[in-house]
Amino acid sequence: MATMTSSETEQIEPRRAKSFRLSPTAISYLQATPLTLILGAFLLLPILMIAVVSFWDYDFAQMYPDFVTFNYAETLGSWVTWKTYLNTLKFALFVWAITLFIGFWVAYFLAFHIRTTAMQMVLFLVCTVPFLTSNIIRMISWIPVLGRNGLVNSTLLNAGIVPEPIEWLLYSDFAVVLAMVHLYTLFMVTPIFNTLMRIDKSLVEAARDAGASGWQILTNVILPLAKPGMAIGTIFVVTLVMADFSTVQVMSGGQSASVALMMKNQMSLLQYPAAAANAVVLLVFVLLMVAAILRIVDIRKEL
Amino acid sequence: MSKAAEIDIVSVSKIYGTTTAVESISLKIPAGTYCCLLGPSGCGKTSTLRMIAGHESISSGDIRLGNSVITDLPPAKRGTAMMFQSYALFPHLDLIDNVAFSLKMKGLGKDERRAKAMDMLRLMQLESYATRRPAQLSGGQQQRVALARALITDPEALLLDEPLSALDPFLKIRMRAELKKLQTSLGITFVHVTHSQEEAMALADLIVVMNDGRIEQAAHPRTIFERPATAFVARFMGEHNVISGRMTKSAEDRVVLSVPETDREFQATGDNCELMETANIAIRTDRVRIAAPLEKGLGFTGSISNIEYRGASVKLSVSGAGIEDFTVIVSDAAFFANPVKVGEAIPLSWNREDAIVLGHLKH
Numbered sequence: 290m291a292t293m294t295s296s297e298t299e300q301i302e303p304r305r306a307k308s309f310r311l312s313p314t315a316i317s318y319l320q321a322t323p324l325t326l327i328l329g330a331f332l333l334l335p336i337l338m339i340a341v342v343s344f345w346d347y348d349f350a351q352m353y354p355d356f357v358t359f360n361y362a363e364t365l366g367s368w369v370t371w372k373t374y375l376n377t378l379k380f381a382l383f384v385w386a387i388t389l390f391i392g393f394w395v396a397y398f399l400a401f402h403i404r405t406t407a408m409q410m411v412l413f414l415v416c417t418v419p420f421l422t423s424n425i426i427r428m429i430s431w432i433p434v435l436g437r438n439g440l441v442n443s444t445l446l447n448a449g450i451v452p453e454p455i456e457w458l459l460y461s462d463f464a465v466v467l468a469m470v471h472l473y474t475l476f477m478v479t480p481i482f483n484t485l486m487r488i489d490k491s492l493v494e495a496a497r498d499a500g501a502s503g504w505q506i507l508t509n510v511i512l513p514l515a516k517p518g519m520a521i522g523t524i525f526v527v528t529l530v531m532a533d534f535s536t537v538q539v540m541s542g543g544q545s546a547s548v549a550l551m552m553k554n555q556m557s558l559l560q561y562p563a564a565a566a567n568a569v570v571l572l573v574f575v576l577l578m579v580a581a582i583l584r585i586v587d588i589r590k591e592l
Numbered sequence: 593m594s595k596a597a598e599i600d601i602v603s604v605s606k607i608y609g610t611t612t613a614v615e616s617i618s619l620k621i622p623a624g625t626y627c628c629l630l631g632p633s634g635c636g637k638t639s640t641l642r643m644i645a646g647h648e649s650i651s652s653g654d655i656r657l658g659n660s661v662i663t664d665l666p667p668a669k670r671g672t673a674m675m676f677q678s679y680a681l682f683p684h685l686d687l688i689d690n691v692a693f694s695l696k697m698k699g700l701g702k703d704e705r706r707a708k709a710m711d712m713l714r715l716m717q718l719e720s721y722a723t724r725r726p727a728q729l730s731g732g733q734q735q736r737v738a739l740a741r742a743l744i745t746d747p748e749a750l751l752l753d754e755p756l757s758a759l760d761p762f763l764k765i766r767m768r769a770e771l772k773k774l775q776t777s778l779g780i781t782f783v784h785v786t787h788s789q790e791e792a793m794a795l796a797d798l799i800v801v802m803n804d805g806r807i808e809q810a811a812h813p814r815t816i817f818e819r820p821a822t823a824f825v826a827r828f829m830g831e832h833n834v835i836s837g838r839m840t841k842s843a844e845d846r847v848v849l850s851v852p853e854t855d856r857e858f859q860a861t862g863d864n865c866e867l868m869e870t871a872n873i874a875i876r877t878d879r880v881r882i883a884a885p886l887e888k889g890l891g892f893t894g895s896i897s898n899i900e901y902r903g904a905s906v907k908l909s910v911s912g913a914g915i916e917d918f919t920v921i922v923s924d925a926a927f928f929a930n931p932v933k934v935g936e937a938i939p940l941s942w943n944r945e946d947a948i949v950l951g952h953l954k955h
């Protein structure tokens with residue numbers, strides 16, 4: 290009898306536990322649900338809508354659900370588009386090269402020349418201080434510096450270095466690149482700093498032990514190991530520059546064009562399907578660029 | 593490859609700010625010696641090694657390697673090679689490029705340096721892994737790569753910073769044997785930093801016991817174990833009971849020590865028996881017998897506080913006569929022929945020559 294009761298309770302126990310518990314698979318799905326919903330509602334759905342609209346027809350006042358491809362034909366067939374892409378790529382290239390150079394050396398200084406971790410963190414936070422103000426304000430504050438009667442020109446004039454104000458300081462490609470470098474360098478510093486901090490300092494000693502000079506240590510050990518951080522920074526900067534319209538508009542004074550600015554103009558003319566087609570082309574283009582970067586550098590160990 | 597060099601360290605100090613890591617040590621390591629720097633963490637052994645390697649500046653003093661003073665030379669110009677604690681292999685290079693790194697820095701052509709590196713890998717029996725990255729290797733293999741990378745510079749002395757600490761116990765013993773074999777076949781000077789006295793005993797021709805930035809004793813392992821110079825050495829090497837007390841009598845080669853509070857007296861022999869106020873004596877744990885002493889001062893009676901069975905031997909912890917935790921190792925045969933229990937009072941005794949006087953470090 291005693292054994293029977295015990296086996297009965299054993300049979301009841303697991304059944305009761307089962308009725309309250311979900312299977313591990315269901316729990317996993319439940320845990321992934323919130324993020325799936327957010328990404329679905331705010332990322333996938335809008336992109337899908339843009340893709341759908343890009344095939345619609347439109348006139349000066351209205352859009353008509355349809356399946357036409359002339360939005361793409363117009364975008365890809367126009368020499369303006371190609372010129373604008375080329376111009377945007379030119380900005381991206383300049384800004385990338387300059388932010389990579391500055392970003393690497395700032396990160397290198399922070400990671401290898403500042404000895405205490407506390408000081409490293411303090412200086413890194415100092416780098417982020419400009420981010421306490423908005424992009425627009427940081428951009429606009431260049432105008433009094435670079436303008437015709439701005440700080441730079443008046444200083445140069447007063448010092449007698451130039452006879453008349455330099456015109457290309459503001460409302461030029463130079464101003465656009467300068468403002469973008471200012472806005473985006475930190476996106477390069479952060480991932481490179483992160484990578485450099487992970488480099489075992491004994492690797493540098495081992496290289497020195499093997500007779501490497503300072504320059505050889507940099508090119509043979511530190512640069513190869515910093516590549517993943519550089520790749521992540523590159524992805525940040527390139528995607529930000531490719532999608533930028535406000536900096537280009539403000540700093541070039543409307544004289545220069547970028548892909549995003551072209552889209553903004555189309556939207557202000559209510560040509561939404563054309564802008565949508567343009568957006569899809571840009572999205573594909575940027576994704577191809579990111580894919581190319583990932584092919585060159587393996588960033589998996591950074592994530 | 594046999595061009596071993598003598599290392600001569602002359603009153604070298606290392607001072608970090610206000611703390612002294614190494615305090616004016618002098619040491620001669622003969623050419624072709626396997627030398628172990630042994631001590632607890634923070635004793636200055638790694639600083640000493642890094643000063644020999646050139647990765648740490650020398651605050652004062654000089655280091656000579658062979659016929660040249662290397663005090664101010666950069667690491668690669670010293671004729672030493674260092675093997676780092678975590679091996680410090682370059683994660684982005686395959687084994688050939690890791691081993692060939694120093695040759696590349698010297699500007700050797702690609703084919704030549706790869707051929708040399710391959711030879712070195714073959715010596716370490718790693719040729720089949722040549723194109724792998726360090727992360728794809730086991731700890732023991734990584735260590736052999738680190739060795740190959742250090743040895744390809746053809747050093748006069750190899751400096752090893754806790755080379756076995758990252759390995760599991762089984763591998764540790766195997767790599768230990770490999771290191772010893774390698775040193776014998778290369779004939780160069782090895783300086784090996786470790787905190788394991790077992791490792792040092794197994795490997796070294798010369799053990800340098802360090803504590804608090806100073807050398808407590810530098811001698812052959814057998815001398816270190818049989819005649820520890822100081823109480824620290826006796827305690828650190830283990831298998832010694834150290835008794836501290838007041839020195840009451842001193843003859844030419846013998847002292848009498850009196851333990852405070854109980855006034856029990858112990859005899860001990862030694863070389864430096866000048867009369868001092870306090871003294872320490874050491875008694876080997878395996879030389880203590882469970883028997884009444886034949887002579888006064890060569891034993892005591894205490895009660896057993898713990899018994900540990902260790903297979904071939906049994907470890908007894910005994911307290912009494914003002915001595916806490918006196919360890920006795922008896923063979924299993926002797927123990928089971930006449931078993932004792934915890935709490936029992938037993939007489940302990942030892943021979944006169946097994947109790948030795950320990951010196952003090954002169955400050």
